[in-house]
Amino acid sequence: MGYVATKGGTEAILKAEGLVEYFRLKGGSEPLQPRQIQDQLRLAVDRAMSEGSLFAPALAALALKQSEGDALEASFLLRAYRSTLPRLAYSLGAKGDRMRVLRRISATFKDIPGGQLLGPTRDYQLKLLNKLLLDEGGEEVRAELARLEASLSERGRGRKQGGYFPKVIESMREQGILAPAQPNPETEPYDVTRKAITFPAPRSARLQTMARGDVGSMLALAYSSIRGYGDAHPTLGELRVGYLPVEVAHPLTGEAVEIGEIMVTECEMVSRVTTEEESQGGSNAGAESGPKFGLGYGFSFGHSEVKAMSMSILDRVISAAKESNVHGQSGPAAHEEFVLQHIDGVEASGFTAHFKLPHYVTFQADISVLERSQSHQADPAGDLERSPEKLAASPLRPFFAAPGLADSDEED
Amino acid sequence: MPTVGIPSQEAQILYSAVTFRYLLDSLARPGKLNRLADSSFLGEPPLAPTSASGSEKPVNLFALGAILTLLDREVSGGVIAAGQWLGPEAPALRWLGVRSGLRIVAPEEASFVLCCEGTSGGLLSRLSLGTLVEPENSATVLYTVERLATSGPPGPGDLRLRLSGPGIDSTQTVVVAGLMQDELKLIRATRQNYPLGLDVYLIDEAGLCLGLPRTTRIESLG
Amino acid sequence: MAENNFSADKLDMLLGATSLDASTPEIAEGFEASRDQLYNFGFIDEDSKREVRRKLLKAVALPGHQVPFASRDLPIARGWGTGGLQVTLALVEPHDRVKVIDQGDDDSVNAVNLRRLIGRTTGLATTDDTLEATIIQSRHRIPEEPLRADQILVLQVPMADPLRWVEPTLERATEMHAESDYGPMWVYMYESVVRSGDMNISTQYPVMVHERYLMDTSPIPRYDVPRLDMSPTLYLFGAGREKRVYAVPPFTRVAPLEFEDYPFTTEHKPGQLCQKCGATDTFLTGFYRVEVQATGEAGNWVYACSDTSYCQKRQATRQEVR
Numbered sequence: 001m002g003y004v005a006t007k008g009g010t011e012a013i014l015k016a017e018g019l020v021e022y023f024r025l026k027g028g029s030e031p032l033q034p035r036q037i038q039d040q041l042r043l044a045v046d047r048a049m050s051e052g053s054l055f056a057p058a059l060a061a062l063a064l065k066q067s068e069g070d071a072l073e074a075s076f077l078l079r080a081y082r083s084t085l086p087r088l089a090y091s092l093g094a095k096g097d098r099m100r101v102l103r104r105i106s107a108t109f110k111d112i113p114g115g116q117l118l119g120p121t122r123d124y125q126l127k128l129l130n131k132l133l134l135d136e137g138g139e140e141v142r143a144e145l146a147r148l149e150a151s152l153s154e155r156g157r158g159r160k161q162g163g164y165f166p167k168v169i170e171s172m173r174e175q176g177i178l179a180p181a182q183p184n185p186e187t188e189p190y191d192v193t194r195k196a197i198t199f200p201a202p203r204s205a206r207l208q209t210m211a212r213g214d215v216g217s218m219l220a221l222a223y224s225s226i227r228g229y230g231d232a233h234p235t236l237g238e239l240r241v242g243y244l245p246v247e248v249a250h251p252l253t254g255e256a257v258e259i260g261e262i263m264v265t266e267c268e269m270v271s272r273v274t275t276e277e278e279s280q281g282g283s284n285a286g287a288e289s290g291p292k293f294g295l296g297y298g299f300s301f302g303h304s305e306v307k308a309m310s311m312s313i314l315d316r317v318i319s320a321a322k323e324s325n326v327h328g329q330s331g332p333a334a335h336e337e338f339v340l341q342h343i344d345g346v347e348a349s350g351f352t353a354h355f356k357l358p359h360y361v362t363f364q365a366d367i368s369v370l371e372r373s374q375s376h377q378a379d380p381a382g383d384l385e386r387s388p389e390k391l392a393a394s395p396l397r398p399f400f401a402a403p404g405l406a407d408s409d410e411e412d
Numbered sequence: 413m414p415t416v417g418i419p420s421q422e423a424q425i426l427y428s429a430v431t432f433r434y435l436l437d438s439l440a441r442p443g444k445l446n447r448l449a450d451s452s453f454l455g456e457p458p459l460a461p462t463s464a465s466g467s468e469k470p471v472n473l474f475a476l477g478a479i480l481t482l483l484d485r486e487v488s489g490g491v492i493a494a495g496q497w498l499g500p501e502a503p504a505l506r507w508l509g510v511r512s513g514l515r516i517v518a519p520e521e522a523s524f525v526l527c528c529e530g531t532s533g534g535l536l537s538r539l540s541l542g543t544l545v546e547p548e549n550s551a552t553v554l555y556t557v558e559r560l561a562t563s564g565p566p567g568p569g570d571l572r573l574r575l576s577g578p579g580i581d582s583t584q585t586v587v588v589a590g591l592m593q594d595e596l597k598l599i600r601a602t603r604q605n606y607p608l609g610l611d612v613y614l615i616d617e618a619g620l621c622l623g624l625p626r627t628t629r630i631e632s633l634g
Numbered sequence: 635m636a637e638n639n640f641s642a643d644k645l646d647m648l649l650g651a652t653s654l655d656a657s658t659p660e661i662a663e664g665f666e667a668s669r670d671q672l673y674n675f676g677f678i679d680e681d682s683k684r685e686v687r688r689k690l691l692k693a694v695a696l697p698g699h700q701v702p703f704a705s706r707d708l709p710i711a712r713g714w715g716t717g718g719l720q721v722t723l724a725l726v727e728p729h730d731r732v733k734v735i736d737q738g739d740d741d742s743v744n745a746v747n748l749r750r751l752i753g754r755t756t757g758l759a760t761t762d763d764t765l766e767a768t769i770i771q772s773r774h775r776i777p778e779e780p781l782r783a784d785q786i787l788v789l790q791v792p793m794a795d796p797l798r799w800v801e802p803t804l805e806r807a808t809e810m811h812a813e814s815d816y817g818p819m820w821v822y823m824y825e826s827v828v829r830s831g832d833m834n835i836s837t838q839y840p841v842m843v844h845e846r847y848l849m850d851t852s853p854i855p856r857y858d859v860p861r862l863d864m865s866p867t868l869y870l871f872g873a874g875r876e877k878r879v880y881a882v883p884p885f886t887r888v889a890p891l892e893f894e895d896y897p898f899t900t901e902h903k904p905g906q907l908c909q910k911c912g913a914t915d916t917f918l919t920g921f922y923r924v925e926v927q928a929t930g931e932a933g934n935w936v937y938a939c940s941d942t943s944y945c946q947k948r949q950a951t952r953q954e955v956r
Contacts (some may be wrong), residue, residue: 376831
């Protein structure tokens with residue numbers, strides 16, 4: 001036990017925290033049930049999980065309730081919570097083709113093996129506010145659900161897919177137009193939450209950072225690259241949304257055991273690859289079996305198409321830049337370090353927000369330098385600041401001069 | 413005082429905190445001898461071969477406790493005894509492995525090395541010195557020695573060292589019993605190209621700890 | 635007025651409680667800090683602590699060199715001291731007394747908040763007396779009272795790499811540090827002298843540590859930079875968002891970049907004075923003192939020590955002398 005002296009600052013903080021709660025509840029409406037958020041605001045929940053880097057829908061719903069709907073704040077709460085959890089096991093690698101698909105589309109070909117499945121999408125809705133939603137009651141909702149089920153199953157009768165579809169990119173590989181999957185030089189995926197990322201970064205670190213990234217900043221960068229600040233001319237190879245099984249190795253037998261399913265979004269973009277040889281105008285006998293399309297990969301927890309698509313575009317643009325050795329030259333989106341350093345919402349918002357903290361010491365120091373420049377500008381010749389008397393009068397310890405430009409490095 | 417049994421988590425946590433502070437202080441102030449906290453709650457130390465062939469003796473429990481503070485599943489390490497790199501089935505490695513989950517590797521890949529009785533049998537020159545971009549990826553070596561002192565006459569075979577560099581106000585003198593002269597040469601050789609180099613601790617039988625980061629210049633006095 | 639907006643009276647009632655009145659801090663009642671048993675000692679788990687500790691040891695062996703560390707997510711925002719906090723939490727042991735300041739002030743809300751977290755998760759006594767503290771976590775200041783060998787100062791760092799003035803990419807900057815390629819930084823300093831008559835870096839002043847690594851001193855004023863050189867104290871620097879720690883061991887050479895004809899100077903002005911305690915040799919910052927209704931004194935700008943606990947000590951001494 002220790003005694004902590006408190007002054008006015010603590011009081012103000014505690015009262016401010018109370019005031020936040022007050023603002024959340026003062027409207028007098030029925031307090032939200034996290035279940036309602038989970039069910040009816042599932043896309044906000046998905047975003048919080050994705051950027052919070054934790055698949056936990058109920059907790060994400062709670063975080064959204066606590067943060068009054070602030071997506072970044074909710075993802076922050078989840079990350080901080082994630083940090084306290086012990087790691088019981090690591091899953092086996094999951095493959096997208098094992099997904100039980102809810103939605104699956106491709107822009108590359110009109111017909112693809114298994115067919116195009118629109119799934120639950122707002123893509124074709126007219127964006128008109130629906131005032132009928134102002135007054136939804138329990139009875140009507142139940143009736144509506146029954147009606148929807150009946151109408152959907154009517155059209156769906158006769159299909160026997162069980163939700164499994166092959167990957168479009170696999171058929172592209174078979175056709176020889178997509179570069180084969182590269183053997184992975186990494187034995188274990190990088191974990192940026194356990195080891196700080198350094199540059200150049202291994203691809204798993206890049207993908208992990210982006211999978212946790214803020215959708216807004218990733219969208220802006222991806223958008224910039226497809227508008228011309230980059231060499232991105234991608235085509236949507238496949239976008240799929242569905243339930244991905246998660247497996248771990250049985251602790252005794254080592255066999256794969258499914259422990260559950262998570263809803264995820266996966267996106268694969270393809271675009272033309274410019275090899276180094278091509279970009280230098282020559283052809284090289286060593287270039288293997290001719291030019292191919294390259295792949296960009298995007299992933300998100302939950303249903304988040306914009307996130308997965310932006311990520312896949314960025315992945316493709318960065319890979320292309322690294323392969324052809326021109327990274328950064330075509331625009332910021334092609335610069336791996338620039339992208340990865342600036343798309344983390346929790347870090348970006350934290351640092352931007354930190355300017356609210358007191359900076360009066362640094363500001364006073366800045367004023368001191370400013371005054372110095374002003375007096376120099378006013379009277380450069382008569383500048384007395386540097387008179388020997390003034391320097392000698394300084395109560396602080398004198399310094400020895402550091403080596404000037406002319407000195408070469410001397411090793412001991 | 414009971415010495416057998418698994419220490420409570422709380423005791424372990426507080427021991428780690430206190431021990432880390434000594435290790436930090438020793439490295440920040442080379443030449444200052446810190447007495448490490450009692451580690452007998454860890455139980456009986458494992459045996460390891462000694463230089464006198466055929467015999468074994470318990471590994472310094474202070475050194476084991478100290479290195480344990482820094483080890484877990486994320487790092488690699490090893491133990492040198494009687495100038496040999498011990499295999500994973502050796503009791504000392506079992507002891508450390510069970511308590512920390514550390515990965516047992518070859519000398520070139522080891523981050524932490526416990527080196528018994530002040531000699532590495534030449535293995536020191538195989539340990540990682542880091543790279544210019546990542547000089548921090550070099551090994552840390554904890555030697556167990558007989559006796560450390562900051563004053564008093566050195567006995568036969570003892571080393572009297574004058575230390576200078578960061579952390580030291582002017583110079584510091586230490587007397588070391590149980591570190592081989594050849595070993596000292598090897599240690600000095602590893603720090604010739606700053607920032608490359610490995611960082612060293614010496615821990616004696618009474619639990620006194622001396623830190624010798626790669627920035628410390630070590631001169632042998634007569 | 636919209637139905638949900640507060641009336642003027644209600645605003646006064648609700649919001650008044652949250653006002654920060656900088657000029658008259660009240661000594662509210664103290665409370666006993668007891669450790670919240672829900673958390674590990676020092677909040678962060680042992681694996682995380684161990685990783686920070688390993689990196690700190692290497693940082694001490696490589697004065698001024700930035701060592702990457704995992705920097706776990708904490709319940710405090712990135713950019714608000716998570717690096718300094720992780721260092722402090724990895725350091726603390728039951729016998730410590732911890733002081734936390736921001737801009738030199740113990741009562742600054744962010745310092746208060748960090749101190750709350752440290753107190754709740756360790757049960758340690760905290761103090762605002764620099765001389766009593768064993769660990770001091772600070773944002774942007776080194777305390778005025780000289781620090782001792784039994785103390786550790788932990789500084790919070792926003793941007794860790796001193797080369798960012800000339801090289802924004804870490805990949806290239808890391809190579810420059812590896813190769814001691816600091817020429818571009820000297821050119822930058824030279825150019826700033828030519829342009830504005832002096833080096834124009836005010837805080838985060840670049841220094842050479844142990845004649846090898848260029849280091850960012852964190853946003854401490856130039857006033858505080860000399861305290862790093864050949865000091866009896868260990869200085870640790872934590873940048874949580876940038877995920878780097880670095881160290882200046884005791885008795886280590888820390889030389890600010892300067893030229894023979896443009897030596898390093900501080901903000902000290904001859905004749906400067908703290909209007910609260912009379913000190914002439916401390917770092918001062920200005921603040922607005924509101925009107926005092928009782929005496930009718932008008933509000934005015936005042937210069938005072940930024941190190942509030944030192945200033946208050948001096949004020950107390952002066953009163954005793956009277």
